[in-house]
Amino acid sequence: MAIAKPANNQRRSGEPRRSAGSQLPDAGQGQALDFDELNGHIGYFLRRLQVAVFSNFIRTLAPLDVRPAQYSVLILISANPGRSQSAIGQALNIERARLARMLHELERREWIERRAAPDDRRSHSLFLTETGTKALARIRSLAARHEERMVELIGRDRRLLLLDLLREFG
Amino acid sequence: MAIAKPANNQRRSGEPRRSAGSQLPDAGQGQALDFDELNGHIGYFLRRLQVAVFSNFIRTLAPLDVRPAQYSVLILISANPGRSQSAIGQALNIERARLARMLHELERREWIERRAAPDDRRSHSLFLTETGTKALARIRSLAARHEERMVELIGRDRRLLLLDLLREFG
DNA sequence: TATTGTTATACTCTATAACTATA
DNA sequence: TATAGTTATAGAGTATAACAATA
Numbered sequence: 001m002a003i004a005k006p007a008n009n010q011r012r013s014g015e016p017r018r019s020a021g022s023q024l025p026d027a028g029q030g031q032a033l034d035f036d037e038l039n040g041h042i043g044y045f046l047r048r049l050q051v052a053v054f055s056n057f058i059r060t061l062a063p064l065d066v067r068p069a070q071y072s073v074l075i076l077i078s079a080n081p082g083r084s085q086s087a088i089g090q091a092l093n094i095e096r097a098r099l100a101r102m103l104h105e106l107e108r109r110e111w112i113e114r115r116a117a118p119d120d121r122r123s124h125s126l127f128l129t130e131t132g133t134k135a136l137a138r139i140r141s142l143a144a145r146h147e148e149r150m151v152e153l154i155g156r157d158r159r160l161l162l163l164d165l166l167r168e169f170g
Numbered sequence: 171m172a173i174a175k176p177a178n179n180q181r182r183s184g185e186p187r188r189s190a191g192s193q194l195p196d197a198g199q200g201q202a203l204d205f206d207e208l209n210g211h212i213g214y215f216l217r218r219l220q221v222a223v224f225s226n227f228i229r230t231l232a233p234l235d236v237r238p239a240q241y242s243v244l245i246l247i248s249a250n251p252g253r254s255q256s257a258i259g260q261a262l263n264i265e266r267a268r269l270a271r272m273l274h275e276l277e278r279r280e281w282i283e284r285r286a287a288p289d290d291r292r293s294h295s296l297f298l299t300e301t302g303t304k305a306l307a308r309i310r311s312l313a314a315r316h317e318e319r320m321v322e323l324i325g326r327d328r329r330l331l332l333l334d335l336l337r338e339f340g
Numbered sequence: 341t342a343t344t345g346t347t348a349t350a351c352t353c354t355a356t357a358a359c360t361a362t363a
Numbered sequence: 364t365a366t367a368g369t370t371a372t373a374g375a376g377t378a379t380a381a382c383a384a385t386a
Contacts, residue, residue: 033257033261034249036245037245039337040317042332042333043223043238045336046220049216049336050220051263053213053216054217057213067375068213068214076208079205084344085344091203096346097346099345100346120344121344121384122384122386124344143211150212150213154212158335161331161335162215162332162335166219267368270367291362291363292367293367294367
């Protein structure tokens, strides 16, 4: 799926579909396309907006080179210091293998540290370093700027409605 | 970003945030995590739902081994026969390089064919083959089943509201 | 035996660049 | 010179499997 906005010739799912053979010939080559079935798929539109939002996030956070997944991990470590990799990974649905590599990178930047957990020596307790705490302050500021752009993109009321809808689903 | 559902200790964006140091010690290790800032990010929730929806799509279409992007391309070719690769790619925001590979795969399955465009010999006109048309009928049926599951997951009214919101944004 | 974290592999998707053949 | 399509490469993200240390 992808990201283009369907043209105006929308057809709601459930309405009759023109057969392929009955397509009118294109008057010009710049004709808008028929998105057909796609207009009835929630996933298509979700994906479209999600890509646009992440794209802005990545661009806005580019000065600090922080990606959405890294941001979510830093926020969770900051708000829940001392928790294990498995706890953070499960909460964010990040594979432990992938999280291990990501934390290695965040450790290389000296934003986080792993300490031996006293109760279970298999697991690592995660903390922000002082450097990481300072970086996160700047990151939060850029992330807030991103979210302000989302208000402009989506509209304040629509964003709040969307937030409520998405939060409460499932 | 990722996909877990935040626990109940939500904090709206704009409300004061507990500092990391003031976290209560964990009574047990199964404690719910504080998602903090993430609760105010539309992108976080969008991503969460989008991943869940695509995951169901992929599982539902697995018998025919069709992924979301392939589905969207097949639908667009079916509804707009004879259009060029660049037209389809721009409409769906798929890189021409990636679309070329995807079409190669769809051609290998004998679902689509490329014919020389009479007016511009650089471009290829795309069509479903007869095999592709038959396959798409089955694909549509599974995709419809997927969308029914989405109604169950999201709720009928919420899905319609979401569809309208997402469709009209931008 | 099961779990935590690590390393490795493979596949999808995204982003570029370089190339060809046409225009 | 620009555009349509192709090929190649590299980076994220995802999904597995195998392994060591520990429970």
